[in-house]
Amino acid sequence: MNKLQNLQQRSHWMNRIHPLGKLLVCVTYILFVASFNKYDLSGMIMMAVFPAFGFIAGELSLKDGLYRMRLILPLVLFVGIFNPFFDRQVVAQIPLFPGFKVTGGMISMVTLMLKGFYSILSAYILIATTSIEQICYALRLLHIPKIIVIVILLIYRYFGLMGNEADRITTAYMLRAPRQKGINYKAWGTLVGQWLLRSMDRAGNVYESMVLRGFKGDFNVQKRSPKAFDHIYPLVWIAAFIVIRFIV
Numbered sequence: 001m002n003k004l005q006n007l008q009q010r011s012h013w014m015n016r017i018h019p020l021g022k023l024l025v026c027v028t029y030i031l032f033v034a035s036f037n038k039y040d041l042s043g044m045i046m047m048a049v050f051p052a053f054g055f056i057a058g059e060l061s062l063k064d065g066l067y068r069m070r071l072i073l074p075l076v077l078f079v080g081i082f083n084p085f086f087d088r089q090v091v092a093q094i095p096l097f098p099g100f101k102v103t104g105g106m107i108s109m110v111t112l113m114l115k116g117f118y119s120i121l122s123a124y125i126l127i128a129t130t131s132i133e134q135i136c137y138a139l140r141l142l143h144i145p146k147i148i149v150i151v152i153l154l155i156y157r158y159f160g161l162m163g164n165e166a167d168r169i170t171t172a173y174m175l176r177a178p179r180q181k182g183i184n185y186k187a188w189g190t191l192v193g194q195w196l197l198r199s200m201d202r203a204g205n206v207y208e209s210m211v212l213r214g215f216k217g218d219f220n221v222q223k224r225s226p227k228a229f230d231h232i233y234p235l236v237w238i239a240a241f242i243v244i245r246f247i248v
Helices: 002-008 019-035 041-046 049-057 062-068 073-081 104-129 132-141 146-176 185-212 228-247
Strands: 090-094 097-103
Touching (some): 002 104, 019 132, 041 104, 049 228, 062 104, 073 104, 104 132, 132 146, 146 185
């Protein structure tokens, strides 16, 4: 989370784009990617233009992006790998390998993998160039209910709080058992319970501090007036998605 916050606080031109435009581009891209036919592999390959642009123009590391999304990628691969078992219709053959036949399931497998892969990368580009406050601000501009936006913001903030508490508990355990590798399974229940209780106490303190500072059920964020480029950026990308999906 600290590394993501460092990316979000850069003075890069993509970070300065209005958050509403970036959010609309990300959501629209995911919807267009999901709308492709499961056999339209060529169209899916062309949709790689947006993630490629985001990582290159945004000066983001693809290696770091994949590493931070490592918990989600296995699920994407799992869904795609099991798809060929349900569609064995032969759609093509490889001339150099006469015995190898390409089935519809194989094509749909790759297509499903690309759909999930592209969606994850587009979401990473959004969160790497836009802070959680800006994303919540964009959601409020879309008239998303305030309570939902506040819950999203607080959940994100409490992830960091719980992570710090977990680090303290783990460090304290290791100091008391220096020669032990990992945490003994007999202590898992106790440590998790302590982690929950300590996190709840910290969360209560944070909430009291928010109330003392004037929190009244909404968050204050610096409002931005969109400039000309803030309108051009989403319009160009949405037009490109339409051309790839329905024309090319």
